[in-house]
Amino acid sequence: MSIQLIRRAVPEADEAIVEYIEGYLRENDFEEDEDAIVDFVKPILLDAGGEEAKIDELCLHLSSLIMPRENKRGLSKLEHSVQMSQQNALSATASLTRSNADLEHVSGRRVQSQVNQDKLRKAEAKIASKMLKRQEKSNMKVEYEASRLLDEQKALQEQYKMYNPILDYTTTKGKNKDIKVENFDISFAGRRILTDANLTLAFGRRYGVVGKNGIGKSTLLKAMARREIAVPQHISLLYVEQEVVGDDTPAVEMVLRADVWREHLLEKERDISARMAAIDSEQAREDVDEGEKTILESERNKLNTELQEVFTKLSDIESDKAESKASAILAGLGFGTDQQKRPTREFSGGWRMRISLA
Numbered sequence: 109m110s111i112q113l114i115r116r117a118v119p120e121a122d123e124a125i126v127e128y129i130e131g132y133l134r135e136n137d138f139e140e141d142e143d144a145i146v147d148f149v150k151p152i153l154l155d156a157g158g159e160e161a162k163i164d165e166l167c168l169h170l171s172s173l174i175m176p177r178e179n180k181r182g183l184s185k186l187e188h189s190v191q192m193s194q195q196n197a198l199s200a201t202a203s204l205t206r207s208n209a210d211l212e213h214v215s216g217r218r219v220q221s222q223v224n225q226d227k228l229r230k231a232e233a234k235i236a237s238k239m240l241k242r243q244e245k246s247n248m249k250v251e252y253e254a255s256r257l258l259d260e261q262k263a264l265q266e267q268y269k270m271y272n273p274i275l276d277y278t279t280t281k282g283k284n285k286d287i288k289v290e291n292f293d294i295s296f297a298g299r300r301i302l303t304d305a306n307l308t309l310a311f312g313r314r315y316g317v318v319g320k321n322g323i324g325k326s327t328l329l330k331a332m333a334r335r336e337i338a339v340p341q342h343i344s345l346l347y348v349e350q351e352v353v354g355d356d357t358p359a360v361e362m363v364l365r366a367d368v369w370r371e372h373l374l375e376k377e378r379d380i381s382a383r384m385a386a387i388d389s390e391q392a393r394e395d396v397d398e399g400e401k402t403i404l405e406s407e408r409n410k411l412n413t414e415l416q417e418v419f420t421k422l423s424d425i426e427s428d429k430a431e432s433k434a435s436a437i438l439a440g441l442g443f444g445t446d447q448q449k450r451p452t453r454e455f456s457g458g459w460r461m462r463i464s465l466a
Contacts, residue, residue, distance in 0.1 A: 110129075110130050110133055110134075110170060110173070111126055111127070111130050113166055113169055113170065114126050114129060114130065114153070114166065117153070117158065117162045117163060117165070117166040118153045118156055118157070118158035118159075118162065118163065118166075120156065120157045120158070121153060121156040121157070121158065122156065122297075124296075125152060125153075125156055125296075125297045128152075128296065128297065128322050128327075129148075129149055129152060129153075129322070130322075131320075131321030131322035132148065132320075132321065132322030132323075133145070133148075133149075133170065133174065133322075134321060134322075135320040135321045135322060136320070145167055145170055145171050145174065146164075146167045146171075149163070149166070149167055149170065150163050150164070150167060151298060151299070152297045152298060152299060153166070154298075155297055155298030156297060283340075283342050284311075284340075285311035285342075285343055286308075286309065286310050286311050287307065287308070287309040287339055287340070287343065288307070288308050288309075289306070289307045289308075289337050289338055289339065290306045290307075291304050291305075291306070292304075292305055292306075292307070292337050292338070293305070294324070294327060294328060294331050294336070294337075296324065296327045301323075301324040301327055301328075302324065302328070307337065317329065329347060330347060332345060332347075333345050333346075333347035344368075346366065348464040348465070354451065354452035354453035354454070354455060354460050355451065355452060355453055356451045356452075356453065357451065357452055358448065358449050358450065358451060358452070359438060359443060359447065359448050359449070359450060359451075359452055359455070359463050360431065360434050360435055360438060360448040360449065362452055362463050363434040363437060363438060363463065364430055364431060364434050367430060369425070370422070370425060370427055370430060373418050373421055373422050373425075373427070374422075374427070376414075376418055377415065377418050377419075377422070380411050380414055380415045380418065381415070383411055384408055384411050384412070384415070387404050387407060387408045387411075388408075390404055391404050391405070435448055438463070441462045441465070442462070443462075
């Protein structure tokens with residue numbers, strides 16, 4: 109509910125900011141201090157470009173939702189005076205309506221219904237038709253939102269590739285892969301999340317980031333993936349979204365694609381092989397003169413040298429064993445042989461997250 113209110117008040121706010129505010133409001137207790145909601149929400153949304161009047165109205169609305177008056181304990185003054193002598197009569201009438209008494213028999217006469225049954229049926233049919241159309245529109249909206257989510261995730265993946273260029277990890281052998289960053293700050297939506305922080309990660313260990321919603325866990329990881337924190341350039345970073353959208357790609361293939369350097373080499377191999385085949389076809393033409401043949405032969409020799417380098421790098425990273433390694437990793441996460449060949453869209457969100465972790 110609070111997400112819709114925030115979007116309505118500040119439509120230009122980023123999705124991440126809206127989710128951050130919603131998570132913070134949901135996880136924290138504001139019973140002690142009503143002003144805490146305003147102090148937290150207002151500066152963030154002002155920084156996001158919202159209008160102060162709309163933000164103030166939003167804060168009042170959020171306060172009424174999070175701390176409703178009727179839930180407050182203690183004595184309260186009645187809005188209207190009450191005559192206690194009339195309560196017995198009211199209670200008797202209320203108990204009569206709760207019992208199985210025949211009200212028509214009690215009143216002593218039968219009241220003829222004035223409702224036109226035909227008009228009532230037509231009205232009900234019209235309402236049912238409207239509800240059906242509304243449901244169809246709702247389904248269309250869900251499909252649109254899902255497709256937009258797919259586009260957003262693809263765009264986000266491309267963005268992380270910009271910050272993390274393809275790394276030839278055959279050149280990183282012998283280098284220290286520990287991460288140690290000191291005295292860094294992280295801000296989000298105009299608020300300082302970390303100040304003079306230190307980060308130490310030892311190579312080979314697994315770490316978990318624990319904390320309440322909205323405290324900045326994802327912000328820290330995204331800052332690392334965007335290299336806003338000075339992580340050494342010879343260390344490759346891969347950020348996995350919490351929501352993983354499935355498609356027709358088999359599970360084992362999805363794991364193989366995570367090795368971007370291997371995928372880059374295989375794609376380069378395909379491109380070089382295709383160009384060499386095209387050169388062979390051009391050289392076989394009868395109308396090719398000696399000068400063109402010389403140029404084509406020189407290009408082919410150059411491509412052949414590049415292809416041998418690609419083969420050497422594929423051998424260094426043991427590319428031929430990649431599929432068996434991926435299969436072993438998935439098996440360790442509970443995937444059977446048949447499951448590894450199934451499209452990722454057939455798995456639940458939890459199982460797709462396992463694939464991403466693999």
